[in-house]
Amino acid sequence: MSGVKIALDVFGGDLAPDVNIDGAISILKEERLDLELYLVGKEEVIKKLLRDRGFTHEKLHVIDAPEIFGMAEKPSAILRKKDTSLYRSAQLVKEGKVDAMVSAGNTGAVLAVALFVVGRIKGVERGAIATPIPSKRGFTVLLDCGANVEVRPEHLRDFGKMGFHYAKLLGKTSPKVGLLNVGEEEEKGTKDTKAAFEMLKETLGDSFCGNVEGRDILYGDVDVVVTDGFKGNVAMKAIEGAAKFIGDVLKSQIKASGFAGILGGLLLKGAFNRLKKTLDPSEYGGAFVLGVKGVVTKAHGNSNTLAIKNAIKVAHEGVKGKLVDKLQKEFGGN
Amino acid sequence: MSGVKIALDVFGGDLAPDVNIDGAISILKEERLDLELYLVGKEEVIKKLLRDRGFTHEKLHVIDAPEIFGMAEKPSAILRKKDTSLYRSAQLVKEGKVDAMVSAGNTGAVLAVALFVVGRIKGVERGAIATPIPSKRGFTVLLDCGANVEVRPEHLRDFGKMGFHYAKLLGKTSPKVGLLNVGEEEEKGTKDTKAAFEMLKETLGDSFCGNVEGRDILYGDVDVVVTDGFKGNVAMKAIEGAAKFIGDVLKSQIKASGFAGILGGLLLKGAFNRLKKTLDPSEYGGAFVLGVKGVVTKAHGNSNTLAIKNAIKVAHEGVKGKLVDKLQKEFGGN
Known part of the structure; x- marks a missing residue:
């Protein structure tokens, strides 16, 4: 298995995009986890932020998503906004292009893409937000x-x-x-x-x-x-x-x-x-949307660099620990 | 109007009867409130506790109630236990012999006597426990x-x-x-x-x-x-x-x-x-059962002397401030 592939919604969260970029850089610099990071959002902005920080890494990829979903927007509106960094992150999970996604964006909208884009595990009627x-x-x-x-x-x-x-x-x-x-x-x-x-x-x-x-x-x-x-x-x-x-x-x-x-x-x-x-x-890296067919990690809306970094770590653990497989077995689906 | 008459359930609370007696003594010693205190519970025990403390006061009365209602008993059982200090305190309110009652006893039981002995205000369907x-x-x-x-x-x-x-x-x-x-x-x-x-x-x-x-x-x-x-x-x-x-x-x-x-x-x-x-x-003297035809103050189960004293103070304020009258007017009853 190659590295765990994780999509990061670069434009989700009150302090985005800066802390999101810094969190991503910080975890790659540590070189401790075997992962490939996909930064999802306005390509030119992301590239500029990386240039400003003089950072390049072979395991860092940029996926363009020109729109931003606001923290105060009505959550259900996300399902019509397919060009947002949040929607596109979920789509990457859905298509199997990544193993997990991390977002510090609008909670209701993260939940909506988890349930309706990534999709529920067979046998699970309701997804839940679990917070340590x-x-x-x-x-x-x-x-x-x-x-x-x-x-x-x-x-x-x-x-x-x-x-x-x-x-x-x-x-x-x-x-x-x-x-x-x-x-x-x-x-x-x-x-x-x-x-x-x-x-x-x-x-x-x-x-x-x-x-x-x-x-x-x-x-x-x-x-x-x-x-x-x-x-x-x-x-x-x-x-x-x-x-x-x-x-x-x-x-x-x-x-x-x-x-x-x-x-x-x-x-x-x-x-x-x-x-x-x-x-x-x-320190705890944020909440999980449990019950969906992919690892969806929701970092706190006012996440700082550490919170983003820890959310990526927890997403990585979710994939490595085969949480989704376990829940699928538990609920008798596939 | 003579002093505000308040019944204190001497045997309610984790630290009863000592802190209840001490709270009563402490507030009477202050001589700041115009009140008559009715200590409800096992008469001989109360009298002994007062003797031990060398305390007598013209505004302190003892009402005998030989039984104790336990903190862990099933609340509804209180309604059959008319000889308990808690039930008798409520009865004094009901009969107009006192203006208010204070108990640190079993919350569900205090609620039960408030609703079913003291009785609800006309127009109020549900009583509520309000905590500052x-x-x-x-x-x-x-x-x-x-x-x-x-x-x-x-x-x-x-x-x-x-x-x-x-x-x-x-x-x-x-x-x-x-x-x-x-x-x-x-x-x-x-x-x-x-x-x-x-x-x-x-x-x-x-x-x-x-x-x-x-x-x-x-x-x-x-x-x-x-x-x-x-x-x-x-x-x-x-x-x-x-x-x-x-x-x-x-x-x-x-x-x-x-x-x-x-x-x-x-x-x-x-x-x-x-x-x-x-x-x-x-410091805040405990909660009120609102919506009943009398002032019923519920002090925290592990009330200390200060808490009992403050609960008596708040009950006094409830009577002086005509809370029940105001609620009766508010709900159109009488």
Whole structure:
């Protein structure tokens, strides 16, 4: 097998195209992964950016896509915009010209091309966005983070299966899967969560640890938390807001401590930096759209160079670890 | 009007009865509020605890209730356990013998006595648990935090109205109310959230600021966040878990910094304490069950003395501010 072929949507993300180009260069410079990178977007701009940086590499290719899909555009519009860097990246996956794609673009649009251009795995009714979030367990995979605002119990069961394999790919040897609920007791929740509970128990056996609560996402003994895309999105963003708020209060309290604050801040600089690094989602390389016939990695909209680089790494792992094959087998399709 | 009469469930909460007694003593010692306190629970135990502390006060009364309702019991069982301190507290409200009750007991059971003993306000179909959470805006009221795992759009509208008045009671002059959703755009969400959006706009006018996202609970420009009890519960607990996780990482990173960590930690002790105080829900005195014909305050299950004291304060404000009257007028009942 030659190198893993990955398409990078150069014009997706709030800081595109610069950080995307820098992320690509950075990973090729490392020379640690066996990959071929396809930079998708306005050819002349990409070539100029590479020239500006004095970078050439035999494993770096440019694929022209003259249009850009905006971060605030209505996601479904992507399906008519075939000349965008995002659509074309998905098309390369679909046509088998690359093994994976990475985009930091409009989440809804990435989801749309994943589902409708790359296409769903046979047997999977709903794709899901799975996001690894820094937690007490290193990280915890939360899914669905926003692909489906409403689901049926069997979709939650499927998310559990997909999340299990994804967590394994990311390095968890025997992932524990929990169902997000308002309490741990089996009888908690709605008719739908109760039905999903039974299905998950039957499908995952001992890997299913039952109901978990919101606090368990970061602070519980669980590796994969399964829920619908509404609650997953709310929980993920609530955690993000909490981290920002706590960071702000800490900074302002240190500032208010005068000279002791300045000195204390200097002494703890390393600790604060490691805290920031621990909480930084960039370290985890972004989310996967699970359930589609290709590796589709979604980096955070405000990805920096590190986040893009890590998203490419995770996409590479997804291909090497044969995630799609595993899910296809799991769902009995081909 | 004589003092505000408040019943305290002395045997509710993980740290009961000691912190409950201490909270009651502490607020009476302050002599700042015009109140009469009714300590509800095992009479001989309460009297012994008061004797141990050498405390007597003319405004302190003991109401015997020989049973205790456990924190882990099935909530609905409370309705058959009329001799528990929790049930009897609610009965005192129902009979008009007190103006308000405070409990740190089993949340579901507090909700049950609020709805079925104290009773719903005419015109309110669903009661809601409203929790003030420390945020960028000082605090943000989240409701429903777990009373109703499923709701209809008109319930969300009612929560919006109740949350608005509750936030005013807590000191927000002109509260902004938002609807929790997966994005800010009007077309986001489910059929139900779209219907609720229209109803909230019509009912609250300019006080409704539209859809808000999970991150806005702590980090947005909104005072009241309306959602169903499932999502509210998930969001509240996700934030709680995030705060715990961040605190743990910070501590362990400071510890890992050796001597600089010890010194820096000492210098920033004041800042860390103020951070902790800012994030401490005890400072906000607990949640209200809104929509019932009496002031029912629910303190956190692991309330300490300060939390109990603040819960009594908030109950006092609820009575003085005529919250129930206002909601009765709002819902056209009496």
